[in-house]
Amino acid sequence: xxxxxxxxxxxxxxxxxxxxxxxxxxxxxxxxxxxxxxxxxxxxxxxxxxxxxxxxxxxxxxxxxxxxxxxxxxxxxxxxxxxxxxxxxxxxxxxxxxxxxxxx
Amino acid sequence: xxxxxxxxxxxxxxxxxxxxxxxxxxxxxxxxxxxxxxxxxxxxxxxxxxxxxxxxxxxxxxxxxxxxxxxxxxxxxxxxxxxxxxxxxxxxxxxxxxxxxxxxxxxxxxxxxxxxxxxxxxxxxxxxxxxxxxxx
Numbered sequence: 001x002x003x004x005x006x007x008x009x010x011x012x013x014x015x016x017x018x019x020x021x022x023x024x025x026x027x028x029x030x031x032x033x034x035x036x037x038x039x040x041x042x043x044x045x046x047x048x049x050x051x052x053x054x055x056x057x058x059x060x061x062x063x064x065x066x067x068x069x070x071x072x073x074x075x076x077x078x079x080x081x082x083x084x085x086x087x088x089x090x091x092x093x094x095x096x097x098x099x100x101x102x103x104x
Numbered sequence: 105x106x107x108x109x110x111x112x113x114x115x116x117x118x119x120x121x122x123x124x125x126x127x128x129x130x131x132x133x134x135x136x137x138x139x140x141x142x143x144x145x146x147x148x149x150x151x152x153x154x155x156x157x158x159x160x161x162x163x164x165x166x167x168x169x170x171x172x173x174x175x176x177x178x179x180x181x182x183x184x185x186x187x188x189x190x191x192x193x194x195x196x197x198x199x200x201x202x203x204x205x206x207x208x209x210x211x212x213x214x215x216x217x218x219x220x221x222x223x224x225x226x227x228x229x230x231x232x233x234x235x236x237x238x239x240x
Contacts, residue, residue, distance in 0.1 A: 072160040086139030
């Protein structure tokens with residue numbers, strides 16, 4: 001898997017998620033009143049967001065209007081998580097062989 | 105677009121798709137999981153060699169109610185005669201899963217008696233069915 005983002009600041013997945021959710025909390029009230037159920041790709045650095053009817057549509061809009069190499073945090077407006085997988089339960093899993101560099 | 109899958113002896117539904125990334129493409133037989141709301145979930149061992157492009161991250165609610173942070177990747181898939189760009193969840197699991205997000209807008213017909221499974225776009229006629237119906 002590749003990550004061509006060469007921006008300077010690097011974050012762990014948890015930190016990237018935490019900062020993205022912190023930004024989303026600032027716009028959550030407005031978005032939930034207008035766009036419940038839609039998907040939103042947020043960029044906490046530029047403080048911008050892009051909407052879509054689907055996850056792919058939101059991410060495609062974000063990359064087209066920002067940068068194809070930029071990373072975004074995806075949320076479904078009005079729901080506690082973007083996705084649900086009922087057939088999988090939590091267990092400690094890690095990625096020992098594959099270390100991803102998170103850049104933003 | 106008409107795509108024929110199969111039903112195994114455990115009554116699980118499987119569909120063949122081809123997934124392409126920056127470093128290759130691979131035919132994958134994916135399990136249809138209507139409890140998964142995303143488009144496609146790929147195991148690490150399939151996703152990594154394909155060189156899928158990292159798109160971001162998201163949160164995912166699992167079967168025990170816990171919330172997991174997951175990485176999202178961009179990929180191109182071909183199923184039936186159709187190629188489309190999608191978002192892929194990648195985690196350390198055994199099987200690829202097709203979720204409701206990928207099936208949205210399609211018709212899924214499952215016959216557990218005849219053991220047939222068909223995914224099709226609305227308005228698409230199955231050539232085999234059409235042939236039989238039009239036969240004098």
